[in-house]
Amino acid sequence: MTSFSQTSDGAASAVSASFLDPRAANHVALTPLDFLRRSAEVYPDKIAVVLGDRRLTYRDFHRRAASLAGALRSLGVVPGETVAVLAPNVPVMLEAHFGVPAAGAVLNALNTRLDAPSMAFMLDHGEARVLIVHHSLLPVALDALAATRRPPILVVEGADEAPPAGALAYEDLLRSSPGPVWSPPPEEWTSIALNYTSGTTGDPKGVLYHHRGAYLNALGNVITFNLQPDSVYLWTLPMFHCNGWTYPWAVTSVGARHICLPAIDPAEIFRLIDEEKVTHLCAAPVVLTMLIHAPREVQRRFTHGRVRVATGGAAPPSAVIAGMEELGFDLVHLYGMTECYGPSTACAPQEGWSDLPLDERSVLTARQGVRNLTVSDQSVIDPDTDREVPADGATLGELVLRGNTVMKGYLKNEAATEATLRGGWLRTGDLAVLHPDRYVEIKDRSKDIIISGGENISSLEVEEVLFRHPAVMEAAVVARPDEKWGETPCAFVTLKPGVEPPSGEEIIAFCRAGLAHFKAPKTVIFGALPKTSTGKIMKTELRARAAELAS
Known part of the structure; x- marks a missing residue:
C-alpha cells in the first residue's frame, strides 16, 4: 500500500495531490439553465406555463x-x-x-x-x-x-x-x-x-x-417557500423586479407551474387562484392592500386549500395580516434588495407561534428574520466600528450580508461597488436591530430616520400605529423640518373607500394613544401616495412635500 504524509518542508499532502484536481466528471459550473433542462427531461408533458387559454x-x-x-x-x-x-x-x-x-x-x-x-x-x-x-x-x-x-x-x-x-x-x-x-x-x-x-x-x-448566485438564490427560495412539483405559482410579482426575485428559475427547478398575470387586477387574481388552484404567490405590500379592500363580489373562498404569500418591504401591519388570513392567505415576510438577488432573509416561524394571539404573533412575524439557507452570513453592525451591535433588540446598526448571492458589482461603476461591498459585507443601508434569538428587524432606511429634539423616531413604527386606525388604508411617515425640534413626523395617509373621513387631529390623537407623544405625527396630509414603478412608496417625493409645508 502506498502511503502519503505531510513533510516538514510543506510538500502537498495526499488530499492535495494533483490527480484530485477538479475535472469535467466532478466539477460543473452551477447554472439555473440546468433547472429547465432537467424539468423537460423529468416532466416533458406536464403543463409548465399558463396564460389564459394558452398552455x-x-x-x-x-x-x-x-x-x-x-x-x-x-x-x-x-x-x-x-x-x-x-x-x-x-x-x-x-x-x-x-x-x-x-x-x-x-x-x-x-x-x-x-x-x-x-x-x-x-x-x-x-x-x-x-x-x-x-x-x-x-x-x-x-x-x-x-x-x-x-x-x-x-x-x-x-x-x-x-x-x-x-x-x-x-x-x-x-x-x-x-x-x-x-x-x-x-x-x-x-x-x-x-x-x-x-x-x-x-x-x-x-x-x-x-450564474452561481442565480442558481443558489433560486434554490434558497424553493426551500424557504416550500415549493414542490405540484405547486402552482401565480405571477403577481413583476418578472423585471430582481428577475422576479429569481422565481422564474425557482419554480422551474422543481417542475412546478407558472401562471402568468400580465397586469395586477384583484378580480383576476382571485379568479386565477380559484380556477388554477394557485398555491403560492409573491407580492408587494400594495398588492396585499388591494386584495383586502377588493369588492366583496370579486373576492372568492378557495376550496383547494390556503395560499402561501411571500411579501417584502415594510412589515405587514397586524390589520393586513388579519385581513389576508381571513381571505385564505398565509404570509411569509422576506427581506432583500436588488444587490442580493431579491430575498435573502425570511422570518422563519418557530413552534408555538401559530397558537399566539394575532397581536403577539404580528410582533414576531414583522421581523425580517434569519438568513436564507443559501446566504453565508448576516449581521447588524455599528457603521462606525464595523462591530456587531448587542443582540438586545434595541441597539440600532446597519444590516449587512455576505455570501454567494451577493451581486458581482455595479456595471461600469467601480467606486459604488467598492463602497457597497467594503469590509467584506454588502452594506444594505437599512437600519436594524438584532434580537436575542438572532432575528433581525428593520427599523428604517438610514435616510428615513426622523431625528426630533435629538431623539430617533422610526417612521416604520409610526406607520404601524397608523395602519391600526380603522379608516386608514395606506400610510407613510417622513421628516418635516421644524425650527424648534429640527424634525417632526409628517404623516401622509390614504383612507379606505367609503369610510367617514377622520380629521387630522383625530389621527394624531389616535397615534398619541399608541406611541410616545414625541413620536406621534405633528402633521397629517390626506390623499393618494406616490409610488415607484415597483410599487414602493416614494418617500423622496413626500419629504419634498413636507419640506414645502415647512417653508
Missing part, C-alpha cells in the same frame, strides 16, 4: 427557450453581450430567462413602468445588442430607441400586425432559428443578468448577477 408543457418551454438561444446567436449575439426584454408577466419573459443565458448572453429585464428616457439610458449603459418587446409596450420602446446612441435590434412579440420596418417578429425569429442552442457558462461567475436599481438619486446603477 405550454415543459417540453415546449425548453424547446422555445433553446430556439430563442439559437436565434440570438444567428443575430450575431456573442457571449457576454446584453439582450434586453421589455414585457409584462407573459411567457416570452420566462423564455428569455433561460434562452438569453443559454446563448451565453446577459439578460436585462427592463421595468415596464419606466419612461422612454430612463429606458434609453439603460439600453445605452448596458449596451444592449437586442431588445425584445411585447407589443403592448411598443410605443414607449420606440420612443426609447429613438433616444439611444446605438439602437439594438428590435424584436416584437405578440402583435397581430407586422412589426415596424427593420424589426423582427418574435415567433418568426423562433421559427427561423438555425437550431436549438443550450450553452452552459464556462464558469459560474459568468454574468447572467443585469438589473437596474430605481435610481432615486442620480442615474440608476446596473447590478450584475452571476
Whole structure:
C-alpha cells in the first residue's frame, strides 16, 4: 500500500495531490439553465406555463427557450453581450430567462413602468445588442430607441400586425432559428443578468448577477417557500423586479407551474387562484392592500386549500395580516434588495407561534428574520466600528450580508461597488436591530430616520400605529423640518373607500394613544401616495412635500 504524509518542508499532502484536481466528471459550473433542462427531461408533458387559454408543457418551454438561444446567436449575439426584454408577466419573459443565458448572453429585464428616457439610458449603459418587446409596450420602446446612441435590434412579440420596418417578429425569429442552442457558462461567475436599481438619486446603477448566485438564490427560495412539483405559482410579482426575485428559475427547478398575470387586477387574481388552484404567490405590500379592500363580489373562498404569500418591504401591519388570513392567505415576510438577488432573509416561524394571539404573533412575524439557507452570513453592525451591535433588540446598526448571492458589482461603476461591498459585507443601508434569538428587524432606511429634539423616531413604527386606525388604508411617515425640534413626523395617509373621513387631529390623537407623544405625527396630509414603478412608496417625493409645508 502506498502511503502519503505531510513533510516538514510543506510538500502537498495526499488530499492535495494533483490527480484530485477538479475535472469535467466532478466539477460543473452551477447554472439555473440546468433547472429547465432537467424539468423537460423529468416532466416533458406536464403543463409548465399558463396564460389564459394558452398552455405550454415543459417540453415546449425548453424547446422555445433553446430556439430563442439559437436565434440570438444567428443575430450575431456573442457571449457576454446584453439582450434586453421589455414585457409584462407573459411567457416570452420566462423564455428569455433561460434562452438569453443559454446563448451565453446577459439578460436585462427592463421595468415596464419606466419612461422612454430612463429606458434609453439603460439600453445605452448596458449596451444592449437586442431588445425584445411585447407589443403592448411598443410605443414607449420606440420612443426609447429613438433616444439611444446605438439602437439594438428590435424584436416584437405578440402583435397581430407586422412589426415596424427593420424589426423582427418574435415567433418568426423562433421559427427561423438555425437550431436549438443550450450553452452552459464556462464558469459560474459568468454574468447572467443585469438589473437596474430605481435610481432615486442620480442615474440608476446596473447590478450584475452571476450564474452561481442565480442558481443558489433560486434554490434558497424553493426551500424557504416550500415549493414542490405540484405547486402552482401565480405571477403577481413583476418578472423585471430582481428577475422576479429569481422565481422564474425557482419554480422551474422543481417542475412546478407558472401562471402568468400580465397586469395586477384583484378580480383576476382571485379568479386565477380559484380556477388554477394557485398555491403560492409573491407580492408587494400594495398588492396585499388591494386584495383586502377588493369588492366583496370579486373576492372568492378557495376550496383547494390556503395560499402561501411571500411579501417584502415594510412589515405587514397586524390589520393586513388579519385581513389576508381571513381571505385564505398565509404570509411569509422576506427581506432583500436588488444587490442580493431579491430575498435573502425570511422570518422563519418557530413552534408555538401559530397558537399566539394575532397581536403577539404580528410582533414576531414583522421581523425580517434569519438568513436564507443559501446566504453565508448576516449581521447588524455599528457603521462606525464595523462591530456587531448587542443582540438586545434595541441597539440600532446597519444590516449587512455576505455570501454567494451577493451581486458581482455595479456595471461600469467601480467606486459604488467598492463602497457597497467594503469590509467584506454588502452594506444594505437599512437600519436594524438584532434580537436575542438572532432575528433581525428593520427599523428604517438610514435616510428615513426622523431625528426630533435629538431623539430617533422610526417612521416604520409610526406607520404601524397608523395602519391600526380603522379608516386608514395606506400610510407613510417622513421628516418635516421644524425650527424648534429640527424634525417632526409628517404623516401622509390614504383612507379606505367609503369610510367617514377622520380629521387630522383625530389621527394624531389616535397615534398619541399608541406611541410616545414625541413620536406621534405633528402633521397629517390626506390623499393618494406616490409610488415607484415597483410599487414602493416614494418617500423622496413626500419629504419634498413636507419640506414645502415647512417653508
